[in-house]
Amino acid sequence: MAIFQASMLPLFSFLLLQVHVFMAYAARSSSFGEAMERQRNHHYHVVAVDTFLLPRKVCSDSFAKDVRRSPQVPLLPISHRYAPCSPSAFTNLTHFLLQDQSRVLSIHHKISNKGNTPLYDSSQEQLPATSGDSLGTRNYIVTVGLGTPKHDYSLAFDTGSDLTWVQCEPCSSPGSCHSQQQPLLDPSKSSSYSNIPCNSPECSQTRSHDSNSPCSSSSACTYLVSYGDGSYTRGVLARETLTLSPNNVLPSFLFGCGNDNQGLFGETAGLLGLGRDPESLVSQSSSKFGQVFSYCLPSSKSSTGYLALGREGSASETSVSYTPLIKDERRPSFYFVNLVDISVGGQRLSISPSVFETSTGTIIDSGTVITRLPPSAYASLRDAFKGLMSRYPPAEGDSLLDTCYDLSGEASTSNVEVPKIVLNFENGVDVVVDESGTLIGESVSRLCLAFAGNKDERKIGIIGNRQQVTYEVVYDVGGEKIGFGPGGCN
Secondary structure (H helix, E strand, O other), X not given: OHHHHXXXXXXXXHHHHHHHHHHHHHHHHHHHHHHHHHXXXXXXXXXXXXXXXXXXXXXXXXXXXXXXOOOOXXXXXXXXXXXXXXXXXXXXXXXXXXXXXXXXXXXXXXXXXXXXXXXXXXXXXXXXXXXXXXXXXXXXXXXXXXXXXXXXXXXXXXOOOOOOEEEEOOOOOOOOOOOOXXXXXXXXXXXXXXXXXXXXXXXXXXXXXXXXXXXXXXOEEEEEEEOOOOOEEEEEEEEEEEEEEOOEEEEEEEEEEEEEEEOOOXXXXXXXXXXXXXXXXXXXOHHHHOOEEEEEOOOOOOOOXXXXXXXXXXXXXXXXXXXXXXXXXXXXXXXXXXXXXXXEOOEEOOOOHHHHOOOOOXXXXXXXXXXXXXXXXXXXXXXXXXXXXXXXXXXXXXXOOOOEEOOOOXXXXXXXXXXXXXXXXXXXXXXXXXXXXXXXXXXXXXEEEOEEEOOOOOOOOEEOHHHOOOOEEEXXXXXXXXXXXXXXXX
C-alpha cells in the first residue's frame, strides 16, 4: 500500500501542475477576453433596440441645465423634431426623406449657381427652440419677439440662409401667405417699424434686394428670396426691434416683411437667418455677441437642446475641439469645413484625399438631416459598416437609404452592437456620431444607415443635423473656426 501511494505521488504532482497551468491560462484568457470586450465596446454602440434607436413613446419634461452658462441669461429649450413632445411627431419616413432630399437639391442648386440666391429648406443669449414637426416643417424652431409692443414669432433657424423674414400684413393677394399658428406681423401696430427706402444705398447693397422690381407702391425697398425647391418669399425690407430676451434687445434689426410667401414653410411665421452674410442675425448682432453662436440638437432619446448667441453661451474651451472654417466668397452663406476621413468600428477607411478635396470642403448644415457624401466615400463607409453588421439580417433598402437591417428578432430589451462612425476633420478633430445618428427608421424591422451618397462626385458633401446630435456645435465666425463639444445637451 505504501509502495502504491509512493508511486502515485509523481502523477498527483503532475496533475496538480496541470491544474495550476489551466487556472493561470483561464485567468489570462479571461483578462484577455475582458480587454477585448472593453476594446470592442469602445468602438461599438451597445444599445437596447427600443430605447436608443427609435423615438421614445413617452414625452419627457426634462430640461438641460448647464452651470457653465450665465444665470442672467435663460437656458431655453429645443425639442427634437421626432420626439413625442411634438404634437406631430415623426411618422412617415418616406415623406421625411423626400423633404430632406429637397433641401439637399436646394443647396446643390445654389452651389452650382455661384451662390447668388439665398436658400431655404428648411454679451450672450439663448433662444427657445422646439420641434419643427408641430409646425409642419423639418427645421428646428426658435421663438423671438418683434415690434413695439413685442409680439412673439416662431421661426425656423437656418445656418444656410442669411435674411431673417416673417409674414406681414397685408398679404399681397388671397392665398399669398401660408398658414401660420401666430397672427401675422402688422407694421401699422408697431411704433418701432420702418421701411427701407428703395432709393437708399442700403437697398441696393442688400443681397436679397429684388433688382427686377426695386420699389413697392409706397417706395419701400423690395426683396425676393427664391429657394431651390420652388419656395419663395417676397416683400419689403424693413427695420424693427428684435427681442431675444428682456435683457437682449436689438433695435433697428434689418429683416424682410413678407407679403407673398409660398412653399415648404409649414406653419412657421418665417425664418431666422444664421448664415455669414451681412444680412444675417450673426452679422447684425456682432457688436453684442462677437459673431459666435452655438447649438445642441438632442438625439431621439432626449427632448431638450438649445440655440445660444455669444461666446459665453458656448461650452468651455477645454471641452471643445476646433477645426478651421473655410470661406468661399462666391457662396458666403454656407459654413465649410474639411472632412479628411471617416472611421468605422475603430478603423480609418483611408479614403483618398482627392475625394474630399474641393475648393471649399464640406458644408455643415442645421437644416439637412441625413449626411450626404461623395459616392466613393459613401461606398467605403457602407461596405465597412455592412461588414461589421453581418450578424444582423438585412432589410430592404431604397434608392437613398440602401443599407438597412431587420432587428425585430432581437428582444426589445436586449442590446445590439452597432459600430461607431467617426467623422475625422482637419486638425485632428474627431466627431463620434451618436447612435441615433447612425441608424434611422420607423420600426425595428427596418433600421437604415443614416448616411447617403450624392449622385455625382462633383456634388459637395453635407454634414446633416442627424450626425451632429448631442454635440455642442460652436460657430466662431470671427475666429474662422467651428468647434465640437461632446455632451453638449447634458
